[in-house]
Amino acid sequence: MATVDLNKSILDYIYECPVVAENPMYFCVAEEQNNNNQLVPMNEQYNDAVEFVDGTVERTYRAEILMYKSVAYNPIVTEEVGGKKIPSDVYLNENMEDMTDGQTLIDWIKEQNDNRHFPNFGEWCIIESVKPTSNRLSFNGINVELEPPLAQYSVGLEIKYLDTSKQLWN
Amino acid sequence: MAINQFNLAQYQRAERKLLLTVAEWVDDPQDIYTLQSSQPSNWATNYTDYYTKSGSSYTKVPSGTAAPTWQANTYYTKETVSQFRELLGRRTEDSSIEYNADQSTTTDILGINYTDVNKTQPQQDFDPYLVLGGSLLGAKLNDIRRRNALSELSQFTLYIITAYVGDSTSGYAAEKHVNCTIQYNSLGGDANVNMPISVYFSNDVTNGHVDKLSTDFVFTPDV
Numbered sequence: 001m002a003t004v005d006l007n008k009s010i011l012d013y014i015y016e017c018p019v020v021a022e023n024p025m026y027f028c029v030a031e032e033q034n035n036n037n038q039l040v041p042m043n044e045q046y047n048d049a050v051e052f053v054d055g056t057v058e059r060t061y062r063a064e065i066l067m068y069k070s071v072a073y074n075p076i077v078t079e080e081v082g083g084k085k086i087p088s089d090v091y092l093n094e095n096m097e098d099m100t101d102g103q104t105l106i107d108w109i110k111e112q113n114d115n116r117h118f119p120n121f122g123e124w125c126i127i128e129s130v131k132p133t134s135n136r137l138s139f140n141g142i143n144v145e146l147e148p149p150l151a152q153y154s155v156g157l158e159i160k161y162l163d164t165s166k167q168l169w170n
Numbered sequence: 171m172a173i174n175q176f177n178l179a180q181y182q183r184a185e186r187k188l189l190l191t192v193a194e195w196v197d198d199p200q201d202i203y204t205l206q207s208s209q210p211s212n213w214a215t216n217y218t219d220y221y222t223k224s225g226s227s228y229t230k231v232p233s234g235t236a237a238p239t240w241q242a243n244t245y246y247t248k249e250t251v252s253q254f255r256e257l258l259g260r261r262t263e264d265s266s267i268e269y270n271a272d273q274s275t276t277t278d279i280l281g282i283n284y285t286d287v288n289k290t291q292p293q294q295d296f297d298p299y300l301v302l303g304g305s306l307l308g309a310k311l312n313d314i315r316r317r318n319a320l321s322e323l324s325q326f327t328l329y330i331i332t333a334y335v336g337d338s339t340s341g342y343a344a345e346k347h348v349n350c351t352i353q354y355n356s357l358g359g360d361a362n363v364n365m366p367i368s369v370y371f372s373n374d375v376t377n378g379h380v381d382k383l384s385t386d387f388v389f390t391p392d393v
Contacts, residue, residue: 054259124207
């Protein structure tokens with residue numbers, strides 16, 4: 001039975017997303033540099049697996065995609081327009097743009113799921129869904145010891161698939 | 171006839187997947203397309219016998235200079251059949267055959283009990299029984315439901331295959347019940363459409379064995 005490296009499949013898959021493909025991707029361990037991305041697979045608890053009477057098992061692959069971005073300390077300066085204060089276009093800082101990158105990835109994952117475009121987990125696995133674990137990017141914190149300081153954002157990824165390798169019935 | 175022993179090691183528990191319930195029915199001939207998960211041995215020479223699916227339509231693989239690169243879960247075989255079989259229990263976590271025995275017990279004047287089992291009415295519930303792509307039985311039951319053709323619910327043959335008795339060489343012990351009933355109990359659910367079913371075994375049973383554990387098995391009655 002040919003086995004497929006699930007981590008490699010996921011890397012191939014998310015590399016199809018343009019905002020991921022244009023930057024370096026690391027696996028498990030990453031050099032913290034501006035625009036570096038990192039895939040960190042999470043462990044699968046035995047309790048997460050659901051066994052069915054036909055011998056198939058529903059499994060869950062979870063991973064986090066970490067994104068490193070340099071931070072800006074520019075304030076969001078407001079300007080008066082028609083008596084109302086609104087954020088200035090001039091000072092919309094890069095922190096907000098970085099968030100947009102991550103949000104694009106989340107939206108891309110959701111779109112692939114809607115179109116049932118899934119990673120290849122091999123002939124014995126039927127993928128049911130690939131979803132981000134949240135609708136918004138998480139901001140995990142800033143490493144101020146680096147120059148420039150780097151912010152870390154994360155996107156959770158959850159893949160539900162049916163492992164048919166142990167079923168008797170063909 | 172000698173009783174066949176379980177094909178299990180001493181004290182090994184039989185996995186649930188070794189008990190299979192298979193439904194069989196006859197219908198108008200249909201083209202059945204089966205998705206291929208592993209490369210067929212004749213792929214290099216007979217690739218034009220296979221189909222690809224686009225939307226709900228199937229197209230033959232066009233002939234070319236050579237067979238296309240094999241991709242799992244992409245190509246289908248086509249077969250025209252009028253007898254259909256389906257394993258029950260896809261996506262069901264727990265299901266048991268309930269024998270629903272009717273019994274009566276009498277006690278004599280000495281206080282001794284005598285229990286008679288008068289009959290059994292075996293039944294097995296499958297909940298959830300999800301509406302799944304490719305499920306022929308699900309489509310059949312849904313068609314019966316739409317037409318409210320209730321009499322057609324009692325035209326199934328059911329096999330109980332005990333794969334913990336026998337082996338792949340001599341076959342696995344099986345029971346064939348004819349004129350059984352499969353009843354849909356509800357339709358709906360939360361995230362996915364569920365149509366839980368109950369199957370009622372007729373007890374019009376023939377014991378035998380099946381040669382393999384796949385849809386195209388051959389049932390041979392015991393002599």
